Amino acid sequence: MVEGETFIEVDGVEKVFDVRRKVGFMRRERRTVRAVDSLSFTVPRGEMVGYIGPNGAGKSTTIKMLTGILTPSAGRLRVAGIDPSRERTRLAHRIGVVFGQRTTLWWDLPLIDSYRLMRRMYRIPDRRYEENLARCVELLELGELLDVPVRQLSLGQRMRGDIAAALLHDPEVLYLDEPTIGLDVVSKVKVRGFLRDLNAEKGTTVLLTTHDLTDIEQLCRRVMVIDHGRLMYDGELDGLHQVGGGAVERTLVVDLERELPPLEIEFARVVKVEGARQWLAFPADRSAAPLVAAIAQRCPLVDLSVREPDIEAVIARMYVRDASVPGPRP
Numbered sequence: 001m002v003e004g005e006t007f008i009e010v011d012g013v014e015k016v017f018d019v020r021r022k023v024g025f026m027r028r029e030r031r032t033v034r035a036v037d038s039l040s041f042t043v044p045r046g047e048m049v050g051y052i053g054p055n056g057a058g059k060s061t062t063i064k065m066l067t068g069i070l071t072p073s074a075g076r077l078r079v080a081g082i083d084p085s086r087e088r089t090r091l092a093h094r095i096g097v098v099f100g101q102r103t104t105l106w107w108d109l110p111l112i113d114s115y116r117l118m119r120r121m122y123r124i125p126d127r128r129y130e131e132n133l134a135r136c137v138e139l140l141e142l143g144e145l146l147d148v149p150v151r152q153l154s155l156g157q158r159m160r161g162d163i164a165a166a167l168l169h170d171p172e173v174l175y176l177d178e179p180t181i182g183l184d185v186v187s188k189v190k191v192r193g194f195l196r197d198l199n200a201e202k203g204t205t206v207l208l209t210t211h212d213l214t215d216i217e218q219l220c221r222r223v224m225v226i227d228h229g230r231l232m233y234d235g236e237l238d239g240l241h242q243v244g245g246g247a248v249e250r251t252l253v254v255d256l257e258r259e260l261p262p263l264e265i266e267f268a269r270v271v272k273v274e275g276a277r278q279w280l281a282f283p284a285d286r287s288a289a290p291l292v293a294a295i296a297q298r299c300p301l302v303d304l305s306v307r308e309p310d311i312e313a314v315i316a317r318m319y320v321r322d323a324s325v326p327g328p329r330p
Ligand SMILES: Nc1ncnc2c1ncn2[C@@H]1O[C@H](COP(=O)(O)OP(=O)(O)OP(=O)(O)O)[C@@H](O)[C@H]1O
Pocket: 017, 018, 019, 033, 034, 035, 053, 054, 055, 056, 057, 058, 059, 060, 061, 062
């Protein structure tokens, strides 16, 4: 398969769960949940795509079908030409998965022991294992952590350890489910930088699920939005920002040296004031730097932070959008 060729193919895929719920002492009610509904998209080899949506939208279910953990109720699914649920083991050698909220590492063992076990499980040739491990250790700064039991690692360290584990066998595609959840700013920057380099150097196809729009902004040109199991949007991130007729906003929170009336600054508006603290909303596609500079000219700043719009806010806007919004790609 060559670069640019379709690597992931999802065609009219559905996933319906049968759920039984206890409603009385003896009675159980049966109902079905359509977690994924008429889902179709393709991803070419080497692309990094954001896959976003509110809680319960169907993202994890999609990823589980792409890895072969779940079988679709209907439709056709192929990854590298393989039907995941039929040939899960064969596919496992070609994919890597990171679930941010769970670890694939052995909790009580030092990190390096998990890697050694994976080397055996995937039968990774010695040279490839050594090279990939060395690369991950260097770029993800794992050197000091290799002999530490996983349970003693911080969340950010553990996440970097998990990403390395998913890459030791050189997967052609990496599924990332919330890889930066709960990480501090420094760890987020490290993880994003690593993923960007991985994609650029190795051409790894990446499907990234996240609630953090900055992950998407910094890594993906294309974004797919899913809600109630259906694809609501598939296109450039910039297009998503315009959805709903107005750009999504970020918020600059400033602690001023003294209390002031709401600041009046071009392209920003004060949305809240509490003592010397003010919240200024500004378009998400503009830099905060000139805004900070303009405020600092009026009053010295004690502290500041920028809050990103969350995915829910972006999607909420999609429901009030006009008919001109681009729909799913053909
Ligand atoms: N094994 C299951 N049995 C029954 N219902 C399920 C199962 N797995 C998922 N669901 C339901 O399917 C829907 C989609 O769930 P899914 O976990 O795919 O959403 P998600 O977009 O990943 O959400 P989140 O952002 O909260 O992780 C939800 O209504 C969920 O309750």
